[in-house]
Amino acid sequence: MTELLSVVVDAVIYSSWLFIIALGLTLIYGVMKILNMAHGSFYALGAYAAASLVGYWLGHGYPPLASYGMLVLAAILVGLITGPLVERGLLRFMYGKDEIILLLVTYALFLILEDSIKIIWGVNPYFISEPYGLLGVWDVAGLSYPFYNIILIAVSVLAGVGVAVVLQYTRPGKLLLAVIHDREVSMAMGINVNRFYMVTFTVGTMLAAIGGALTAPTVSVVPGMGVGVIVLAFAVVVIGGLGSLQGAALGALIVGLVRSAAVHYLPQVELFSIYVVMALVLIFRPKGLFAAAEVRKI
């Protein structure tokens, strides 16, 4: 029983982390039809920025509790700086080109960013574990979890609910839904699609960066930490359906549960199990669980 509970709790924690990252990825795809292969690099940037900012903050003796805010601040800064830079400086020249070309462009971007990180921060690992243990642990039926994980879950839920609310109930959100539906018609109706693209991409990278920033206290921040993330995030997004927010949530939960079960019962098949689930979902629902309807072609 305790075993099962620990599987579930681990799953929820892992799923929350996955969801933050997958949300950004699926948002960018849903709006801009770009599968951002550099998503993992923004994740890493968030982690490094957080490590630097928190390191500076704690090193100068400022209140440790505020370091959580610093984590999020670092991520937001990363998003605000790199998002518009990349979107305006590179991506916008590629709009209208084939999806695959854009995929390759983001792949090239990934390569460039990975080395940029090495140049800025060097190749040695960074450690900022203080925020992780600061709030103590929390006992759940005999298992102890750092309270930090609650923050992770809270941020994840906040992000999901926030995006959903903005899309459904605010005016810009509804305009964004129109853009998702049909870019050209939206432009013809006077919607500033380019501005929406920039904002969307910025929010997407911010989310990736938040994922990285929140992870920073739990691991050693090293070059290449974002490389495996894109593959995981893609599996989540594919299971849920490209462009679907509910899909990203459900996909994150499924992947989290499968992985947690694997880690607890059969660790060798951890990565394997995630992709098997993905392949199975695709066999029965080729476009994912929440796929968009197909438009008649002829």
Added chain:
Amino acid sequence: MIGKGYTVHVLVVALVVLLVAGPFMHKWLFMLTMSMGKGLVVLGLIVLLRTGLVSFGQGLYYCVGAYTVGSLGQFLGWKNALVLLVGGTAAAAVLATILGFLLANYRSIFFAMLSLAFSMILFGLLVKTSALGSTDGFNVPAPTLFGKAISGAGHQYPLFALGCVVAFIAALLTNAYLRTALGRLSPAIRDNEIRVEYMGASVRNAIHTKYVIAGALAGLGGALTAMTIGHIDPEMAYWTTSGEFVFVAILGGTGSVIAPFLGAIIFEIIRTYAYQYSPNTWQMVLGSAMLLVIIFLPAGLWSAFAYRSRRG
């Protein structure tokens, strides 16, 4: 479109030049043989690329070919280079046939990322398999040809020659395939699948076939590479390895079967020097080069050579 006739001539000349100049280029033999191996994988990629499909997971078959060679040598004691090459290719082809059933249903981004996922599955499996050396992999026993060793110091030429001949034959066969009715179907499938179906051809079967061809070629390339380096590890299945193949394919373009090998050689040269000069900026160089090619030379470097290139 392929079929200008001069391709075959160029291939023959290239083969002869390489074989004749080989013995005088000791320092370059290793790099050139590696280029042949890479070029083979990329050759398979352009068959898919002409159909509008980018596989980000050719590393899967590359790795399967390599590990087959390694396993046959390590666990069965098989050393004959030709047998190893065939074994690697066959194993990859069989896997491609099976996975092709699922992948032939997908296009564009889905196809790219699914193929990536499958290569990562293999990576994950290999990393956790201690019998195959986990992350370290293991050494490949030296292959032989007609009983004589063909790799290692002082013996690099025979393997190099074998590599060139194998690449030549593969290029020739692929060139022939691209001129059959099914081969010509590639740009048609890319442009309008519905029309292709209405012409009486099965798009799914055509794509499945091309996927198997690409997989087999990648397996062949991996087998050759395994024998050349003498060592294999799971990194060969990592998605960034596949990304390198995609880069070379973009660099060379899809205009000719010669382009993959040319692109591979250029890539190896750049990599050797960029890595020596500054290992922390190698990926940046790669990424920037890729962006430049995508923006300014969408048909790849080949379009700078060919006098007739109407599309990429």
Added chain:
Amino acid sequence: MAILEARALCRRFGAVTAASNISIAIEPDTVVGLIGTNGAGKTTFVNMVTGYLKPDSGRVLFKERDITSLPPRDITKLGICRSFQIPQLYDSLTVFENLVVALGIVQRNTEGSIFSRTFKLVPASNAALVYAAETMLERFGLIEYREKEAAVLPEGVRKLLDIAVALAVRPEVLILDEPTSGVSSDEKFTVMETVMKAVRANGVTVIFVEHDMEVVSRYSQRVVAFYEGRILADGSPADVLANSDVCKFVIGGPRTAHMTPATEGRNA
């Protein structure tokens, strides 16, 4: 014996009934025009007959053989071909290459053994292929567009190419989906004349969907009128076009079979 027969075809898309008990028998070597307002079910009918859509119920028979569940490529190989409302071409290939691809597949499909089907080379210099392609270019008046990419062609030429590619298969039944829609009025008759001449010489059965009543009355021997998924009338052009229901629901006013005021004065 009817060459193509639809028996009680039914098809719905959610709440919309696109086909309700459609039964038509087409005699060989005839020209049949299908008319009806937008959404009446004409293209749905064509899609079902050519295997692109499966009917909810009912059957399609070609030369007495049930082809209802066959995919488009098998139906094409049996001898039914179609052109499209929006021309389906290979936009990045030239007109010549479009035809070569089509003829290459046809050649391949007519090969006997699976060995020759897989390995037979079809080099660009294959004389038979080139000759066949050039013949089609000539017959359809496309010679001047030979090296132009399909994407840059004027609409009428795109339609012609679309039909030419369909004909490359040498079908027994040719279905044309709105062959003159989107085509400028001076090109309309060129398209129809060219197609009919090329086709009728070989005794091909033609079914065409049209909105232009002049084209319909001029070229068809029989007219079938669709309305809201049902067949409203079926008979000679004169009869159908004078039918009061057809006038009310499809044409919008009484017309005589040939001359309409808009075309008076235009000739040749």
